[in-house]
Amino acid sequence: MESTQRRRMRAVGFAAALAVTLAAGCSSGSGGASGGDGKLRIAVWTASKDHLALLNGIAKDFKAEHPEVRSITFESLDPADYTTALSTQLASGNPPDLGWILETNAADFIENDTLVDMAPAMAAEKGYAADDLEPALLSQWKRGDSLYAYPFSSSPFAVFYNADALAKAKADDPAKLAAAGEWDWEALSKAAKKVTDAKTARYGLLVHEFDYKNWDRLYPVMNAYGAHPWPDKDSCGFTDPKMTEAVDLFRRMAFDDHSTPAPGEQADFFSGEAAMFITQVSKVGPLADVKWKWDAAPLPTGPGGGDQVIGQAGLGVFAGGKNLDLAKEFYLFATNKENAAKLGQFFPPPRTSLLDAETLSKTNPLLSKEQLQTVILDSLKSGKVRPGHTQYAKINEQTRAALDAVWKPKADTGKVLADVCDSIKPLLGSGS
Amino acid sequence: MSLTRRAPAPAASARPTVPLKVRSARRAAPARNPTPKWRRRDRYAGYALIAPQMLGFVAFVLGPLIAVVYYSFTKYNNLTGEISFIGGDNYRALLEDPLAVEVARNTALFSAGLVPFNICLALLLAVLLDQGMRGTVIFRAMFFSPTVVSIIAWTILWFFLLSKDGGVNLLLRTVGVDGPNWLREPDTAMFSVILVQVLKGVGINMVLFLAALQAVPTELREAARVDGARAWTVFRRITLPMISPTMLLAAIVTVIGSLQVFGQILVLTRGGPGNSTTVLAYYIYQQAFKFFELGYASALAVVLFLAVLILTAVQWWLRKKWVFHEQ
Numbered sequence: 175m176e177s178t179q180r181r182r183m184r185a186v187g188f189a190a191a192l193a194v195t196l197a198a199g200c201s202s203g204s205g206g207a208s209g210g211d212g213k214l215r216i217a218v219w220t221a222s223k224d225h226l227a228l229l230n231g232i233a234k235d236f237k238a239e240h241p242e243v244r245s246i247t248f249e250s251l252d253p254a255d256y257t258t259a260l261s262t263q264l265a266s267g268n269p270p271d272l273g274w275i276l277e278t279n280a281a282d283f284i285e286n287d288t289l290v291d292m293a294p295a296m297a298a299e300k301g302y303a304a305d306d307l308e309p310a311l312l313s314q315w316k317r318g319d320s321l322y323a324y325p326f327s328s329s330p331f332a333v334f335y336n337a338d339a340l341a342k343a344k345a346d347d348p349a350k351l352a353a354a355g356e357w358d359w360e361a362l363s364k365a366a367k368k369v370t371d372a373k374t375a376r377y378g379l380l381v382h383e384f385d386y387k388n389w390d391r392l393y394p395v396m397n398a399y400g401a402h403p404w405p406d407k408d409s410c411g412f413t414d415p416k417m418t419e420a421v422d423l424f425r426r427m428a429f430d431d432h433s434t435p436a437p438g439e440q441a442d443f444f445s446g447e448a449a450m451f452i453t454q455v456s457k458v459g460p461l462a463d464v465k466w467k468w469d470a471a472p473l474p475t476g477p478g479g480g481d482q483v484i485g486q487a488g489l490g491v492f493a494g495g496k497n498l499d500l501a502k503e504f505y506l507f508a509t510n511k512e513n514a515a516k517l518g519q520f521f522p523p524p525r526t527s528l529l530d531a532e533t534l535s536k537t538n539p540l541l542s543k544e545q546l547q548t549v550i551l552d553s554l555k556s557g558k559v560r561p562g563h564t565q566y567a568k569i570n571e572q573t574r575a576a577l578d579a580v581w582k583p584k585a586d587t588g589k590v591l592a593d594v595c596d597s598i599k600p601l602l603g604s605g606s
Numbered sequence: 607m608s609l610t611r612r613a614p615a616p617a618a619s620a621r622p623t624v625p626l627k628v629r630s631a632r633r634a635a636p637a638r639n640p641t642p643k644w645r646r647r648d649r650y651a652g653y654a655l656i657a658p659q660m661l662g663f664v665a666f667v668l669g670p671l672i673a674v675v676y677y678s679f680t681k682y683n684n685l686t687g688e689i690s691f692i693g694g695d696n697y698r699a700l701l702e703d704p705l706a707v708e709v710a711r712n713t714a715l716f717s718a719g720l721v722p723f724n725i726c727l728a729l730l731l732a733v734l735l736d737q738g739m740r741g742t743v744i745f746r747a748m749f750f751s752p753t754v755v756s757i758i759a760w761t762i763l764w765f766f767l768l769s770k771d772g773g774v775n776l777l778l779r780t781v782g783v784d785g786p787n788w789l790r791e792p793d794t795a796m797f798s799v800i801l802v803q804v805l806k807g808v809g810i811n812m813v814l815f816l817a818a819l820q821a822v823p824t825e826l827r828e829a830a831r832v833d834g835a836r837a838w839t840v841f842r843r844i845t846l847p848m849i850s851p852t853m854l855l856a857a858i859v860t861v862i863g864s865l866q867v868f869g870q871i872l873v874l875t876r877g878g879p880g881n882s883t884t885v886l887a888y889y890i891y892q893q894a895f896k897f898f899e900l901g902y903a904s905a906l907a908v909v910l911f912l913a914v915l916i917l918t919a920v921q922w923w924l925r926k927k928w929v930f931h932e933q
Contacts, residue, residue: 258895258896261685261895262684262895264684264685264686264687265682265684265685265687267687282685283685286683286685286686287686288685288686386790387876436770436787437770437787437879438770438771438787438788438789439769439771440769494686494687565897567896567897568896568897571892571896571897574878575877575878575880575881576880578878578880579879581790581879582791
């Protein structure tokens with residue numbers, strides 16, 4: 175009886191303690207939002223050790239100058255769901271102080287007043303040289319004179335290729351074709367087919383992160399054919415015959431030539447499964463370790479011209495952050511000329527003074543000066559930034575869903591693309 | 607000890623509520639039967655014991671449930687955190703949403719495919735395992751083990767098995783069949799998702815049925831056999847009615863689970879191809895976290911809640927028609 179009583183009391187005590195702990199846990203979650211704790215949080219989508227080492231190096235220098243900073247943490251969010259994770263933090267009232275923003279989502283973040291206008295602070299900062307920023311690279315991030323993010327990465331898409339696999343298949347070398355002005359999508363598809371037929375790699379071409387889920391990774395093909403998903407924000411460009419041509423070229427490669435993975439097929443460029451890889455310079459770090467000879471060429475041209483395509487990432491200060499002043503200071507520090515040059519190792523900077531092969535080669539050991547000139551510097555001159563839009567996530571998803579019907583061996587491309595327009599037109603019209 | 611303490615409450619504490627006037631007239635009279643000390647202590651102990659669970663329930667179930675109903679009448683901007691009351695606009699938008707019909711159809715298709723498939727397979731496996739053959743324990747563990755595997759791990763594994771050059775098609779190729787692109791073709795994507803979910807969840811229903819089958823008194827079956835009933839008749843007339851309460855429970859739980867399917871869709875198809883596997887729970891996620899329409903997503907969640915409530919009520923009401931007894 176005695177022991178039962180004691181056991182019971184112990185159980186009650188334990189339960190009560192658990193309840194108190196739970197209640198305390200719940201309340202501390204919401205009560206932790208005290209202002210200006212000196213702990214800077216920065217949302218990024220990279221988890222690369224090299225990238226984080228570089229960023230933490232910059233953070234360390236900043237901390238040395240600002241003793242009031244208690245810590246600077248780079249929070250790596252999953253790149254596939256980056257904007258989702260970020261928006262969830264914003265909705266919960268616990269936003270990071272700064273964060274990377276994808277160019278395609280820039281409009282959503284700016285239109286919703288989520289980001290702080292940094293133009294006045296940049297103009298006022300001594301030695302910052304705000305006029306050094308390339309105006310063409312700022313358009314996606316500006317509204318009037320206000321600048322809402324610094325496009326720390328203005329990275330052209332390029333074709334990185336396994337020169338051995340192409341040579342063995344007796345395909346022409348893309349860089350040489352580009353130098354001769356003969357590097358177009360037809361030439362690329364021919365080279366890809368040769369590789370697949372000769373089996374020197376499983377696939378001739380792999381478009382990074384496309385996987386029939388992220389249709390916007392095909393923008394380089396569309397652009398080369400002179401097509402644009404929404405040429406003037408309110409109108410739909412999928413019914414343009416040039417778009418049909420671009421999509422049909424890719425369909426031919428996937429379903430007739432089998433020179434690029436079809437839906438449901440996987441491949442990895444760095445392990446030699448594909449001979450050519452369309453991506454950005456910040457994503458080709460593993461090339462340092464490959465055993466085969468590789469090179470890089472600009473994107474192929476097409477009937478629409480030779481304009482290149484740039485992917486951008488901006489660094490912005492969140493208006494709802496707890497350490498607004500410190501965050502602004504860090505923004506100015508991390509994007510000043512010295513640190514922009516450091517970031518240039520992975521992310522081509524938007525500063526005119528840094529955009530020459532000599533300067534870039536100091537921080538970018540992977541690419542030769544010639545490669546830096548042809549695939550980055552020349553491309554930045556004619557580059558078009560990948561298109562974004564307000565309500566981009568919705569437009570993107572509806573386009574993805576409607577486009578699915580075209581990714582099969584037999585499909586009426588024109589009809590499917592008309593369906594895409596029917597699906598997204600109401601959204602385009604309601605955007606800014 | 608505990609038996610004595612569960613004795614009926616004294617008459618005073620159990621008396622019905624009386625009108626105020628009468629009560630005040632009685633106020634002068636001394637309380638005849640005050641709550642004994644041990645009973646009060648028991649009550650406090652009881653509250654303390656359920657407190658952790660109740661706190662968790664309030665914080666993570668009841669609170670969000672009420673909040674979702676409130677949010678469904680608002681426009682909630684994820685990016686700014688601004689909330690504005692917009693009345694029934696989200697529900698009106700739901701009626702005009704062209705995708706809502708497709709989503710409802712997909713959800714119904716998923717449930718209609720999953721529930722009978724799961725229940726029939728679980729019953730079949732349970733009956734086979736109930737035969738008392740050798741190795742039953744191994745088979746039971748085999749069929750039950752997917753239930754305890756993480757849903758994401760299970761689904762990722764099946765994603766690779768069902769991809770174009772995955773294990774399933776390689777197996778089919780060995781017998782000369784060129785398998786479809788299971789997850790990328792509209793005709794096979796929904797079937798694939800259902801199959802993956804059935805294989806994951808069939809074990810739990812199988813174990814429930816097995817326990818129910820083993821509880822059916824042997825005399826009943828023997829008596830039927832003595833009366834000349836064949837195996838099928840015994841199963842249909844004796845076994846099935848005897849396990850019908852378990853079947854009701856399994857049906858309710860499986861229907862509710864089928865309406866909540868989310869992780870499998872996210873990993874396997876992301877709602878595609880087209881929108882052919884976009885079911886309600888996935889659509890809610892898309893609206894809330896992809897399109898930043900938290901208000902609209904909340905309205906969808908309220909609809910899902912009502913759908914689960916109504917379907918459960920209907921099954922409960924229908925039980926009178928086919929459940930033989932209540933345990």
